[in-house]
Amino acid sequence: MSGRRVDAKVVLLGQEGVGKSSLVERCAHRRFRPGPYQNTIGAAFVAKVISVGEQTVTLGIWDTAGSERYEAMSRIYYRGARAAVVCYDLTDSSSFQRAKFWVNELQNCEEGCRIYLCGTKSDLLEEDRRKRGVDFHDVQDYADEIKAELFETSSKTGQSVDELFQKVAEDYVHFTAFQVMTEEKGVDLGQRSGAYFYSCCHH
Numbered sequence: 233m234s235g236r237r238v239d240a241k242v243v244l245l246g247q248e249g250v251g252k253s254s255l256v257e258r259c260a261h262r263r264f265r266p267g268p269y270q271n272t273i274g275a276a277f278v279a280k281v282i283s284v285g286e287q288t289v290t291l292g293i294w295d296t297a298g299s300e301r302y303e304a305m306s307r308i309y310y311r312g313a314r315a316a317v318v319c320y321d322l323t324d325s326s327s328f329q330r331a332k333f334w335v336n337e338l339q340n341c342e343e344g345c346r347i348y349l350c351g352t353k354s355d356l357l358e359e360d361r362r363k364r365g366v367d368f369h370d371v372q373d374y375a376d377e378i379k380a381e382l383f384e385t386s387s388k389t390g391q392s393v394d395e396l397f398q399k400v401a402e403d404y405v406h407f408t409a410f411q412v413m414t415e416e417k418g419v420d421l422g423q424r425s426g427a428y429f430y431s432c433c434h435h
């Protein structure tokens with residue numbers, strides 16, 4: 233991995249303890265460490281290579297600290313990010329309010345950053361449905377409103393974790409291709425955005 237070029241910067245944001253580090257651990261190393269919970273201090277970085285068709289994409293994933301003490305630092309990490317995975321704990325409604333805070337930040341400060349909402353710890357709902365603290369349909373409506381993708385994952389079982397990062401990589405490839413196409417051919421987005429967007433991003 234050393235010396236490999238990173239294609240796209242991805243940042244993980246969300247309240248402390250929602251499971252950002254565990255998501256990265258599952259994605260990068262295919263494991264889950266149930267042990268004592270350790271706060272991330274500052275941020276951690278991991279590079280993940282993902283195949284999209286014939287291409288490979290290297291995602292540079294920044295796992296930020298969720299503690300509000302590190303909020304200013306987390307802002308540094310989302311600068312220039314192509315994608316943000318905004319996490320909340322499916323059993324904790326307050327963590328969803330915090331996710332909305334990060335979405336507002338991104339919308340105001342990082343226009344080019346695609347947003348992926350990630351409800352974590354879905355295995356806890358498998359154990360007991362009554363533990364759900366955030367309604368799926370409410371979040372889906374919100375995701376539609378902010379044009380975000382929505383995933384419900386478990387780093388413990390691995391549920392939907394690969395799918396989430398695969399989607400991030402695929403969107404990066406498709407949107408970069410779209411950008412190159414419009415820059416090279418000088419497409420008039422004012423007149424034809426619908427058609428070009430559609431042909432490029434939907435199969």
Ligand SMILES: Nc1nc2c(ncn2[C@@H]2O[C@H](COP(=O)(O)OP(=O)(O)OP(=O)(O)O)[C@@H](O)[C@H]2O)c(=O)[nH]1
Binds near residue numbers: 267352
């Ligand atoms: N059951 C279950 N527990 C999880 C899951 N993901 C994380 N946890 C637990 O939740 C706690 C917090 O996980 P972390 O990944 O450290 O959370 P974080 O968001 O990185 O926390 P900060 O670094 O403080 O921002 C740990 O005890 C994890 O074992 C999951 O998918 N299922």
